[in-house]
Amino acid sequence: MNLELRHLRVVCAIAETGSVTKAASSLGLAQPALTAQLQRIERTLGGALFERDRRGARPTALGELVLARARVLLPAMKGLQDEAARLAGATDTPTRYRFGGVNSPILGRLVHRLGAEQPQAQITTYASWSVDELAHLVAGSRLDFALVGACGDTTPAAAFGLRWREVAVDPVLVLLPQTHPLAGRSEVRLVDLRRERWVAAPGDGCFGDCFAAACARAGFTPRAVYETDVRGGVDLVEAGAAVALCQATFRPLAGLVTRRLAGTPLRWRLLLGWHPDSPAARYAEPVLETAVAAYTDSLAAHPAYLSWLLGNPDFGVRPARDGGANRPVTGIRPA
Numbered sequence: 082m083n084l085e086l087r088h089l090r091v092v093c094a095i096a097e098t099g100s101v102t103k104a105a106s107s108l109g110l111a112q113p114a115l116t117a118q119l120q121r122i123e124r125t126l127g128g129a130l131f132e133r134d135r136r137g138a139r140p141t142a143l144g145e146l147v148l149a150r151a152r153v154l155l156p157a158m159k160g161l162q163d164e165a166a167r168l169a170g171a172t173d174t175p176t177r178y179r180f181g182g183v184n185s186p187i188l189g190r191l192v193h194r195l196g197a198e199q200p201q202a203q204i205t206t207y208a209s210w211s212v213d214e215l216a217h218l219v220a221g222s223r224l225d226f227a228l229v230g231a232c233g234d235t236t237p238a239a240a241f242g243l244r245w246r247e248v249a250v251d252p253v254l255v256l257l258p259q260t261h262p263l264a265g266r267s268e269v270r271l272v273d274l275r276r277e278r279w280v281a282a283p284g285d286g287c288f289g290d291c292f293a294a295a296c297a298r299a300g301f302t303p304r305a306v307y308e309t310d311v312r313g314g315v316d317l318v319e320a321g322a323a324v325a326l327c328q329a330t331f332r333p334l335a336g337l338v339t340r341r342l343a344g345t346p347l348r349w350r351l352l353l354g355w356h357p358d359s360p361a362a363r364y365a366e367p368v369l370e371t372a373v374a375a376y377t378d379s380l381a382a383h384p385a386y387l388s389w390l391l392g393n394p395d396f397g398v399r400p401a402r403d404g405g406a407n408r409p410v411t412g413i414r415p416a
Contacts, residue, residue, distance in 0.1 A: 086158060088122050089151035091115065092130060096148055099137040175199075175364050179225045181207045181215035184282055184311065186330045187248070187351070188228055190375035198371070210283045216241040219354060225361035226368060227354040230328070232291035232347065243354040244362075246369050249376045249398045251329035253347035254339040258321050261338075268341040275301040280314040280323040292326065295346040329386050330379040341389070348396075351376065373398055 094104040095115075105115040123130055130144035140148055178195060182188040192204050207224060209215050215227040220241040229237065232253075236245055255269055263269045275296075296303050307314070307323055317323045319336055328349055331339055353372050355365045376398065380387045390397040 178204045181224045181227045183229045185228045187375040212237050231350045244357045245352045245354045248351040248372045250350045252345040256325040256327040268343045270343045272299040278305045278323040280307045280317045280325045
């Protein structure tokens, strides 16, 4: 028989009560069962632990040695269990969130919601134009979550081992100056923009593959593409020097309009990623639900788009295949 912690508890109980009978009562065992257990413990240790007579049970020299070790080991094990329970509780109710985002339209609302729900939590954000950089940081435990976009049916590379879940999917719109000849239409054909110059944010996104492919299907090759940050892109559109693709929840700006592209040739999927073996995985589902709520909040500023979504159930927050809040996403990028 191998000596276990429960055996040490038996020895301590007999020493504290001074009686096998009283120890059996305190442990909720029958006296013969405890006596048999004590005999097995003594055989394992190679000698008697107690001298027993009508006055009770007193530790032998071997018993005193075992008791001295047990009185160190049992509190230490209890402390370990308590610390483990506190740590498990901390991961169930996290005190820190570290988000990375690529030009995300809902990151601010997500942070606001989490901060309101958990004012004690520390929330930090990190901006990058590269999905791969954010995935690398999440895989290396330097971030907890990445909130990114993917064009069409593409997904971030599987090399980082992250799990990706879809928050929502939107058609990609075109951002035009209010004075543009096509600004009065409710939707614009991509081919009608063939003579335009375009502006794009750096990093991953539709301009990598999907935009060029959509233009090719429409029968043209896009003219010059200016690469700049969002503010610089807005300035170029305002000046009439270019038009831009934008997300459906792009914040309305004076002097500019967003219009749907006819036939929705481009789709933008908003994804939340985390590593399945990280502590953050324990509370990923509530964070995902909060991200969905943040996306829904963003629709309030776009009543026309919200009305369009009601008639187009393949967009917006889509039902999951397994009946959950949204769709699981594989980590494989189509060829």
